[in-house]
Amino acid sequence: MNKEGIVLSWSGGKDSAFALYTLHGMKEYDIRYLLTTVTKDYGRISMHGVRQELLLEQARRASVESDIAYISRVANNTDYESVMNSKIEKYVREGIHSIAFGDLFLQDIRDYREKKMSGTGMKCVFPLWGKDTAKLAEEVIRKGFKAIICTVDPRKLDKEFAGKEFDEDFLSSLPEGVDPCGENGEFHSFVYDGPIYESPIKVKRGETVLRDGFYFKDIVPDF
Numbered sequence: 001m002n003k004e005g006i007v008l009s010w011s012g013g014k015d016s017a018f019a020l021y022t023l024h025g026m027k028e029y030d031i032r033y034l035l036t037t038v039t040k041d042y043g044r045i046s047m048h049g050v051r052q053e054l055l056l057e058q059a060r061r062a063s064v065e066s067d068i069a070y071i072s073r074v075a076n077n078t079d080y081e082s083v084m085n086s087k088i089e090k091y092v093r094e095g096i097h098s099i100a101f102g103d104l105f106l107q108d109i110r111d112y113r114e115k116k117m118s119g120t121g122m123k124c125v126f127p128l129w130g131k132d133t134a135k136l137a138e139e140v141i142r143k144g145f146k147a148i149i150c151t152v153d154p155r156k157l158d159k160e161f162a163g164k165e166f167d168e169d170f171l172s173s174l175p176e177g178v179d180p181c182g183e184n185g186e187f188h189s190f191v192y193d194g195p196i197y198e199s200p201i202k203v204k205r206g207e208t209v210l211r212d213g214f215y216f217k218d219i220v221p222d223f
Contacts (some may be wrong), residue, residue, distance in 0.1 A: 010034035
């Protein structure tokens, strides 16, 4: 059976990592690229603040090619869409016609993605869509994924949550109203180990900084 080429929108966090794990299990896809938006001024994953060096290490250990969409720190939505359109055109030229996202339940985000892909020759795949987020968070941990909280929205969580391990203790400490998977943007994570990697990525925790209204924990390569 010929597998269908697919690109995965990759943030480096637990949801995109579990989406990759799920796509592997579906057997029908050939995962060609991990597509990530990087803010070129900082050399870090946009919104997550994770160093590009660690992004490339994730892709290497997952045995999937990284494809980076660079934007500037002052990029607006039009700039972002222009960069992404160029990537989509490239994939179609290469015979790739599917792109996967790790979205869970935000219908407006799904609608936006499907609208942008309409007429491009690409279809959207949502391998985690509709999963109960409490059960999904527990499954991520149970399957052996290990992640560090790299970004925290101070309107939802205290600064001390930045740098915590994504584990049962973390989940039990979340205030009421915070989604266990951070689907509403309460927090983001960096996956350094799990069944998608050939080996763990050795990292250490650096300083926590407040920038653009979010707390970022610097995750430092240790290899």
